[in-house]
Amino acid sequence: MAEHRTTNGNHENNAINELDKKIICALQGDFPLVAEPYKVLAEKAGVSEELFLERVKAMEEEKKIRKMGAVLRHREVGFSSNVLVAWKVDPERLDEVAKQMAASPSVSHCYDRTTAPDWPYNLYTMVHGHSREECERIVAGLAAKTGVEERAMLYTKREWKKVSMKYFQES
Template sequence: MLNDLDRKIIRILQEDILLQKEPFKAIAKDLDINEDALLERIHSLKEQKILRRIGAILHHRKAGFSHNAMVVWVVPEERSEEIGKLMASFSQISHCYKRVTFRDWPYNLYTMIHGQSKEECEEVVCNIAKITGVNEYEILYSTKELKKTSMKYFID
């Protein structure tokens, strides 16, 4: 059962978190609790499956990246965890996740790569392919940013 503090925490976490060295300490201060108590409540909400995850949205253009590419990969299922971790270790990748495949869409691993140019993004793709041995992929470039918002709960 959610209490008032839990609702306040969820309201705050669904908004933008300030980019600072200790964001949870600042949130805890705003809630008039200590950071350990906040993190304990967040952990409890996650264990209860009330809070599934805390996601970050990268506004790549505001962060200084003029190009980004979603790269979809065909990775052997038995190696998807291993290769996914390797791909996610690249600093140019902000997202790496597994998806289901379809008869006409065999791609099961997705990476979002950010760079200063199309060539820079493609160089990262080539490095990943070389290191992982995965050579079946497609590069999908963003042309327009349509939506970057999250669900809102307990709003006034």
């Protein structure tokens, strides 16, 4: 497939073609739990596994696909409690602390955000546990490990929506 580039290396036409739309649609559903999952997804998109993987890699390189990941349905796997923890981290330590927290198996999300005058927290983690007490212990452990003490803990009261975005789907 030919690629259009300007002299500075940027894509002149970064539009997503019909084949790539089919591949993106195939990637959006449940991941097949079989020996050759990409073969199943390629069949769903109507292409060979080799072409499917080739296009996925190309779309990642072209920044058309930013990430692929799993969605944890925490209640279905036995985690009855979770808490969003907003941490106040020294900006010079943000990357170091984020890497330490993200390495915890109890943390499913870890990301930084801009602070506000009345909200000084710049790092957020989603912690899952079997009880509120377990979440408290995990968070205390993260604080001890990183030396970051100032935090706000926001427990989930009710989950309103948990679905991934669907692109190129008919309404």
